[in-house]
Amino acid sequence: MDLGIKGKVALVIASSRGLGQAMAVSLAREGVKVAVTGRNAQGLQRSVELIESAGGTALALTWDLSDAALTDRLITQVEQELGPIDILINNTGGPPPTPAAGQDPTLWQKSFNDMVLSLISITDRVLPGMRQRGWGRIITSTTSGAVAPIKNLAISNTLRAALLAWSKTLSAEVAADGVTVNVIMPGRIATDRLRQLDEARATRENISYDSVVQASLKQIPLGRYGDPKEYGDAATFLASQNASFITGTVMRVDGGQIQAI
DSSP states (O other): OOOOOHHHHHEEEOOOHHHHHHHHHHHHHOOOEEEEEEEEEHHHHHHHHHHHHHOOEEEEOOOTTTTTTTTHHHHHHHHHHHHOEEEEOOOOOOOBBBOSOOOOHHHHHHHHHHIIIIIHHHHHHHHHHHHTTOOOEEEEEGGGGGSSTTTTTTTHHHHHHHHHHHHHHHHHHHGGGGGEEEEESSBBBOOOHHHHHHHHHHHHHHHOOOHHHHHHHHTTTTOBBBOOOHHHHHHHHHHHHGTTTOOOOOOEEEEOOOOOO
16 A cells, blocks of 8 residues: 655654664655664664665664754754655653652653653744645654553653643644644553563562563453554554544554553
8 A cells, every 4th residue: 555655754753772663664664764863873773774674765863852952953954864854753762660759850850851842842843844835744652651541650651641632732733734643652562661661560569570471461452562563554654645634633552452441
């Protein structure tokens, strides 16, 4: 199926590994030129290799989201080397596992800046061009904890819920200009991040890693963890011309796990 996005330019934030990398590679398979970002040079190189092996064009940018001064300079570089950005995938790494009570306010502030304000600033930088051209896709990757809070992930649950409200509000503001704004939400997708969380739970509860995995699988109707490629392909669909009448919504890629309606 031709998704109608060959030749488009995408900026995929935090795409040196995991779900970000999977989304970048999936877009590349559809002929999208992809700028990948991250702090790890080795991971970025791996993303470039995967994109090029899929027949795509890649640009790697070393980008620490905590440095707001980088935003305009690096987006300008994408525009100069690949072209105006048509597709923005907002994505960030997760904060450390924490309970809700008793956290240092500076941790909340840093997490807000890195996970929320950075993405809003990036979106505000690319959005005028999308509106002027009459076409754009803004997709924000969050967490199931935003609608069904996950124990010991209080900061992630809280801040990513804020991104849902922001995305929904923005979608109504820009729809008439041909720009769609959606959220994609993972369940338990088999990434290094998920393994780290499962290992942390095993340590915290003094049980085996395998016990954690088996307990998780019982909560997923499909009975398995998702493949990162499945998540990437779902994001690519939202970025496609085929999804032109979908905006202001949340797509769950969770194997039926999330219990909230």
